[in-house]
Amino acid sequence: MGESFTFSGVMISLAIVMIFITLAYVILLAFSRQSGEICGWELRGAWRRIAAVARTTVAEGVRVRFASGFAAVILIAVPLFWLTADGDGTVKGRIQMFITYSLGFAAFMLALLTIFFSCRSLSVEIGSRQIYAIATKPMPRWQLLVGKWLGIMLFNVTLLLVVFLGAWAGTKATVSRFKSHLARELVTYCALTEDQAAVAVAALDHVRGIGKQGADSPVIDAWAEALGLPKEKIIEWRTKLPESTRVDVRRFDEVRRQVMVARASISPPMPDLNQEIERIYGKLKTADRLPEDWSDRRIREQIEAELRGALTTIQPGMARVWKLAGPRPETGPEFIMSVRFKLQASRDLPAVTLGEMALEKDTLICGWGVGNPSKANYVERQDVFPVRTVNELEIPVNCIEEDGTIQLAFANLDPRQVDVTIDLPDDLQVLYRVGSYEQNLGRAFLAVLIPLTCLTSFGVCASTFLSLPVGSLIIVTLYILSMSMGFVAESFAATPEYVPEHPPLSYEIRRAAIGAVDWALYIGDVDPVRKLIEGRAVDWPLIWQNVWRHVLLKSTIVMAAGVMIFRRRELASVIV
16 A cells, blocks of 8 residues: 555656646747747737737727717716716715716626727727738737737726716715705705805714714704804704705715715624424424425425524514624724614504504514613614615614624514514624725726626637627627526526425536536626615625636636637638
């Protein structure tokens, strides 16, 4: 055994040495001038030639009608959306809708522009024979492709940078428009002088801390401090404002805390139920209570569904407690924590009247407790919240333990005797500030570039052997297919819910094929626009994960394939 192991080790070592020698020889041969084309893989002066091709490509993007037309549509759409986006009529709704429409539309249009422009990059030059003037110059073909890719990406980066600057400016303009309107309302309805109104509006930039309603609002405190007046006087002024303006002031404070910010999230961990499932299954089997017409897998799935339901359902008059491992709390007023939750009721809730309290349709009375009940910093809040709607409840930082442990308690207090379900982990999260809006916008900019990088690589590769119409059609089809892979997997019954108890070979082949296509076509899963409008941080780890998978790996493989195809393609036939 020992001699066999030694012989195997020696043979493996020799094989590794031979592989390294072969790779070194191939690399040396590839980067020599005798590699089959002019200059081959030579690196000397590569950057100068690549930069020249990139500059020409950018100029071509400005000159070509369809590219400049796409760019004009994108640049015109941003201010147009700023003028028309209204949302729910409040300043928060306008900002969220403007961000959604401007960035979402720009990302989609840039994807189409990238596909058409990259597929045109070489195919038109080859078709019109302009490539002859380039191919005869002392420039390797791989440098031509890299220059084309770099030029298209520079064109994309420039357009996208203008779009994101426009989105930032539009957001600030919406805030400025709200402040101007508020200043006029303060002068008109509250009899403030223009100087006092200007001071009150400027004080909005200095509001800090968690949001509260009514007289406890931090906006009231900021106005009282800035104007040097008692809170009672400020409250009196506030009641004179129109209802729409008072709502706008409250929603503007939500913008500060929930939109123009970068927040990370944590959720309650779901326990591992496998051991409990097997215990219950074994108990049922011992008692001979297993359904005869059910498979073992279906029985286990039913047990798991009942266990999860017991963990996520709160019956009338009952409570549930969760513990989350969060970050160490900070003492500054900028560090705000909030509980984001969505309640599901087991049935429709009619409107009822309880004494002096009127409960609207599909609303629930519930209570939240934050912190350790045995400590003085424990906080409770009882309120009415709508069901099937995302709600946010801000919590004091001093309720959090020093090590970051967050204890949440939920009580179902609704008198209509309805079960409440909180689907974990998506429908219960704790959000906390980790950065500014501008930082989050910068990370979103990088996230949008990731799919554009992949599409550029696919298009440039296609242009080496396909015409513009064919290449564009194929890449657009693949792009649409990549965005609908979930539907495709479900259509082929390759999702987890369709897995049979004993999967046949045909299912495994189908699942492997769908997985391979998904990996090959998928071009990013950061979803930055949705995170921006919710004030969620576009995470660096997720960005780097997508950069490694889609930019460094997938794009490099596709571009390498394009280089190999282009180096072996005969650009002109010799007629004798």
